[in-house]
Amino acid sequence: MQPVATTFFFYLLSGLAVLGGILVITRKNPVHSALALILTLLSLAGLYLMLYAPFVAGVQIILYAGGIMVLFLFVIMLVNLERSAKEEQFNKQWIAGTAAALALGVLFILVYTGGKALFPEHLAQLPEQSNTQEVAILLYGNYMFAFEIASLLLLVAIIGAVVMAKKRI
C-alpha cells in the first residue's frame, strides 16, 4: 500500500496540533481551552494513524479525547467560571520565559545538528496490517500477568480514593 500525500497530511496534522496547543493556553474560557485540547489530541491520533498504529490512535481518541476530556470538563464545571474569565491569562515573567524558550530552541538545534548519527537514515519498516494484533498478542502473551496485576492496581486506586475522600466508611 503506497502512502498518499504523506508530507501534506503530516504538516496539516502537526499544524493543527500546535494550533490547538496555542489555543489551550490563550483562551480565557476554560471550556474553550478544553475543546482546543480535543483538537490537539485528535490531530495526534491522526499522526499515530499515519505511523500505522491504529491501536494507539484508537486509544488516543477513546481514552484521551473521550474519557479524560470528560473528566476535565467535569472539573471545569465545578470551578467558578466567571472569576477565571476575568483573571490575567499570562504572568509577567517575559524575560525568564524568553530565556527558557531560547535555551530550549538552541538545545533542539544542537541536538539536531550534532546528533544526526543518532537518527536512523531511512524509515523503519512497520508492520502495516497486523499492528493491533501484535499489541494484543504481547498483551495476552508476554505481559499477561502484568496486565492482570494492572487491573488490581486500578482497583486499589479506586478503593484508596474512596477511603481517603469519603467522610464515613
Added chain:
Amino acid sequence: MTGNISQFFTGIDYLLSLPIILLTLFALGILLIDLMIPTEWKWTNAVTAFVGIAFSAAGVLKIQYALDQAHLSGQQAFMGSMVVDHFAIYFWYLFLAGAAISILVSVRYLEIEHEHHGEFYSLLLFSVVGMMVMASGFDVVLIFIGLELMAISTYVLVGFLRTDRRSNEAALKYLLLGAFSSGIFAYGLSLFYGLTGSTNLSAIQQRLSREIALNGGKIGPVAILALLTVSTGLLFKIAAIPFHQWLPDAYEGAPTSVTGFMSVAVKAAAWAMLLRILLWGLYPLRTVYVPLVVFVSIATMTGANLAALTQNNLKRLLAYSSIAHVGYMLLGLVALASVEYPDAAFFDGFKGILMYLLVYTFMNLGAFAVITSLRQRDVIGDEIDDIAGLFSRAPTEAVLMLIFLLSLAGIPPLAGFYGKYFIFLSLIESGHYVLASLGVLYALFGLYYYMRIANAMFMREAMDGTRLPISVGMRVALGVTALATVFIGVFPEQFIRAVNWSLNISQTSAIASLMR
C-alpha cells in the same frame, strides 16, 4: 499467530501464581464481607486476612515442595516474565510473616483510633500482592506494576487516620515523592528497553554484556544515564541518603502499626527489587554502580546516625535508625565489583543482606509493636517521654523492647548481629578494610541512641503510673518477634541454611564451617 488460551496460561503458570491469586481473593473477600458486619465485629476482618495469609503461605509451601520434587532451583512462568526461584520464595515468606505480625498489632490500635475498617486489611493484603509480584517479577514491566500496586496501597494505609492531620500530611508527602521517584525509575527502565530492545531482565543482561564486549569493555553514555536513573529510583524506594527525605515524615505520620509494616515488608520488597535488577539485569554494569553504592552507603550511615541522635519522637528515631540499617545493607553489595561470581565474598555480602532483612523483620516489628501498644485512649504515645518508666508500667514489655533495641544495635547473642556479621565479613574477605571498620564504628554509634530509649524505659519515672493494658494480639506479636530475635541469635545455623538455600549455595562454604 493464532493461539488459544491454554498456550498463554498453563498449569505451571497457575501453580506459580497461586499464592498471589489466593491473597487477591481474600483481599476482595474482605471488602465484600466488611459491608455485612457491624462495627463491633470488625475484628473478624483481621481473622479473614490472617486466614488469607495462611492460605497464601500454604500455596508457597506447595510451590516449594513441587520445585524440590523436580530438583529445580526455579521455574519460569508467564513466558518468562515471572520467575519463582528460591530467592523469590524466601522473600515471599518474609512478606507474609511481616504482614501477619502487622495485622496482629493493628487490631486494637485501629479500634482506639476509631478507624477500624475492612479496607485496612484489604489494602494490606493488596500491598503484599504487589510485593510478591516485585520479588518474583523477571520483566521490568511486571516489576514496575508490582511496585506501584504496593506503593499505592501503602500511600492509602499511611493516610488511613483520616482525621489526623499528621497522617494526611505524611500520606501526601509520601504520595508525591513516591510518584516522582517512580517516574525517574520508569524513565531509566525505558532507556534500558531502548538500549536492549527487551523488558526481560535476562535479555537485558545478555544484550548489555554483548554490547559492552563489542565496545571493548567501554560502557556507553546512554547506559550510564539509564543506570543512574534506575538506581536513583531504587535508592529512593529503599530510602538511602540523599533520597531519604520522605521516610521520617511518612513513618512519623503513619498509623504506628503501618509504620512497622512499612519498615519491614515494604522495605524488604524494595530490596528484593533492587537485588533483582542490579544483580540479574544490570550485572554487566557493576563496575559503574558499585562506587555509587559505596558513596551512598557512607552518606547514609553518616547522615542517618547523626540525625537519629537528636530525635525525641520514637517513630522518627526508629525511622532514622532504619535508614542507617539500609546503609549497612548497601555495604553488602560492595564486594561484587572486586570479586568474581563463585567467590565466597561474593555470596557473603548477598547473604548478609538477606539475613539482615530476615532478622530486621522480627526485631523492628517487635520494636514498633511496643510503640504501638503505648497508644491509649487519650495518649498518642510516640514521644520518648511516653516510653519513660515503661519498666514499672509493663515490665515484660520493657524487657522485650530492650532485647529488640540491643538486637537492632547488633549485640552478639541476638539476631541483629548476624546480619551485620556477614556483611562485614564480605568486606574483609574482599579487602575493603576501611569500609568494614567504618561500618563497625557506626554500629557502635547506633548503640548510643538505642540506649537512650532503654535509659528512658528503665531509669526514668513514668509520666503516669497506670499499668499498660496489652491486647491478646499484641501479646502474640511480641512473643513471636521476641522469640525469633533471640532464637535466630542463639541458633543461627538453621537460618543461615535457609539463606544459603535461597541463593542455591551449598553449606560447605568457608563460613558455614566457621559457624560450627
